[in-house]
Amino acid sequence: MTIDYRFQESQDTIAAIATPIGSAGIGVIRVSxxxxxxxAAKMFRPAKKSAIDYPTHTAHHGxxxxxxxxxxxxxRRRVxxxxRRRVxxxxRRRTSDDEPIDxxxxxxxxAPHSYTGEDVAEFSCHGSMAVLKAALxxxxxxxxxxxxxxxxxxxxxxxxxxxxxxxxxxxxxxxARTDGARRVALRQLDxxxxxxxxxxxxxxxxxxxxxxxxxxxxxxxHEPDPDWVKSxxxxxxxxxxNLLASFGKGRIFREGLRVVIAGKxxxxxxxxxxxxxxxxxxxVTPIPGTTRDTIEESLEIEGIPIVAxxxxxxxxxxxxxxxxxxxxxxxxxxxxxxALMVLDASTWGEExxxxxPKLTENTPIIVVLNxxxxxxxxxxxxxxxxxxxxxxxxxxxxxxxxxxxxxxxQLEREIASMAAANAxxxxxxxxIRHRQSLQSASDSLNHALATTASSEMIDLLSVDLTxxxxxxxxxxxxxxTEDLLDRIFSEFCIGK
Numbered sequence: 001m002t003i004d005y006r007f008q009e010s011q012d013t014i015a016a017i018a019t020p021i022g023s024a025g026i027g028v029i030r031v032s033x034x035x036x037x038x039x040a041a042k043m044f045r046p047a048k049k050s051a052i053d054y055p056t057h058t059a060h061h062g063x064x065x066x067x068x069x070x071x072x073x074x075x076r077r078r079v080x081x082x083x084r085r086r087v088x089x090x091x092r093r094r095t096s097d098d099e100p101i102d103x104x105x106x107x108x109x110x111a112p113h114s115y116t117g118e119d120v121a122e123f124s125c126h127g128s129m130a131v132l133k134a135a136l137x138x139x140x141x142x143x144x145x146x147x148x149x150x151x152x153x154x155x156x157x158x159x160x161x162x163x164x165x166x167x168x169x170x171x172x173x174x175x176a177r178t179d180g181a182r183r184v185a186l187r188q189l190d191x192x193x194x195x196x197x198x199x200x201x202x203x204x205x206x207x208x209x210x211x212x213x214x215x216x217x218x219x220x221x222h223e224p225d226p227d228w229v230k231s232x233x234x235x236x237x238x239x240x241x242n243l244l245a246s247f248g249k250g251r252i253f254r255e256g257l258r259v260v261i262a263g264k265x266x267x268x269x270x271x272x273x274x275x276x277x278x279x280x281x282x283x284v285t286p287i288p289g290t291t292r293d294t295i296e297e298s299l300e301i302e303g304i305p306i307v308a309x310x311x312x313x314x315x316x317x318x319x320x321x322x323x324x325x326x327x328x329x330x331x332x333x334x335x336x337x338x339a340l341m342v343l344d345a346s347t348w349g350e351e352x353x354x355x356x357p358k359l360t361e362n363t364p365i366i367v368v369l370n371x372x373x374x375x376x377x378x379x380x381x382x383x384x385x386x387x388x389x390x391x392x393x394x395x396x397x398x399x400x401x402x403x404x405x406x407x408x409x410q411l412e413r414e415i416a417s418m419a420a421a422n423a424x425x426x427x428x429x430x431x432i433r434h435r436q437s438l439q440s441a442s443d444s445l446n447h448a449l450a451t452t453a454s455s456e457m458i459d460l461l462s463v464d465l466t467x468x469x470x471x472x473x474x475x476x477x478x479x480x481t482e483d484l485l486d487r488i489f490s491e492f493c494i495g496k
Contacts, residue, residue: 150492
């Protein structure tokens with residue numbers, strides 16, 4: 001069932017600062033709604049005709065002013081005649097002049113050819129907060145109200161300019177921290193995910209239509225072939241599961257790959273963190289147990305957002321604070337996407353460094369043989385071979401010297417490779433809400449397949465398939481509730 005939200009459209013005209021807070025060359029005040037151009041006409045003093053007459057998608061240079069209460073005819077009518085009579089002539093003369101705010105460029109977008117689908121006026125001002133606050137204050141004073149978070153994009157969704165998945169991609173694009181995250185969000189904004197979801201939904205709808213036609217017109221329409229029904233449902237489930245499988249990669253681009261740096265004390269974990277960051281973030285000393293707590297830092301490797309986590313050295317200790325740090329290190333390893341297991345290559349063969357510690361079965365690892373500069377060249381391959389024998393098939397080993405920046409680029413390539421860096425191959429699901437909806441759709445399709453296998457009544461099959469379509473509709477917004485929309489758009493910034 002498709003929900004039509006157009007009855008909820010507000011007749012309010014909204015406004016907000018659409019550019020980040022701080023000093024900049026340009027700052028933008030965005031105004032959208034039925035009175036947007038009328039508000040612009042009150043405040044914009046162009047060289048020629050009024051803003052209300054400008055054609056769509058045109059830009060005009062002029063002055064932005066705060067109209068005087070006594071000087072503006074429409075506002076003057078709101079002032080009680082007795083008050084106007086009592087104003088001193090000199091004060092009346094001064095208050096009849098417009099107060100200049102800034103030299104601006106007004107850009108006009110007429111409905112429906114605008115981002116929101118409504119009339120939109122944008123004032124490009126000088127980008128100081130003093131100018132932007134004065135401009136916004138005047139806009140709010142003369143006909144608009146302050147926009148709520150995400151209200152411009154919400155109106156774009158309600159007016160059919162974007163579906164819900166595309167609207168969420170706008171927020172993802174704004175918050176993208178790396179080029180890979182930008183590419184993932186841009187493909188979703190272009191509608192790649194929405195098209196894939198619609199294809200699955202249409203395939204399910206074809207089966208529903210065949211089933212319901214047979215139910216409604218049993219004398220004229222035969223029940224659909226069971227093999228065809230099963231094939232169509234299996235195809236829809238396979239496509240749904242393929243999208244689900246992409247979430248692991250998509251979550252990395254959205255939230256970052258959590259990479260924990262683990263190992264025994266004094267193997268160079270903090271030095272490795274500093275080498276990856278290209279600056280000294282963690283304290284490095286020869287004293288064992290210097291790192292007591294986890295240290296998290298963000299960086300980017302080949303377009304992938306990375307959250308690098310330095311941990312306390314793994315060893316038995318009687319020091320209570322260090323023991324807590326070691327326990328926290330083990331927990332961090334268990335929840336990480338990838339562990340860099342740092343070993344001291346210079347002490348390889350000593351009892352304290354024999355073997356590669358087994359962390360968890362669920363956390364992939366890259367072994368980093370650190371301090372390789374202290375090992376004779378002829379022994380490098382031998383160390384790698386011994387590590388690979390313990391790691392087994394698919395093990396990854398990198399020789400490095402964090403102190404001298406040796407092997408860091410190779411390590412970064414290995415990290416990117418394990419993160420499946422190439423985001424350009426297919427549609428990627430990065431939003432946990434989308435994942436939940438896809439999982440719900442997959443569950444309904446599995447239940448439908450179980451229904452076909454048990455030869456139950458065909459109308460029960462229609463119930464499962466409708467549930468699957470409703471779950472898919474939550475992604476594009478066709479079946480989204482008002483509460484869901486409010487929650488989604490509340491996460492946006494006010495100017496978008």
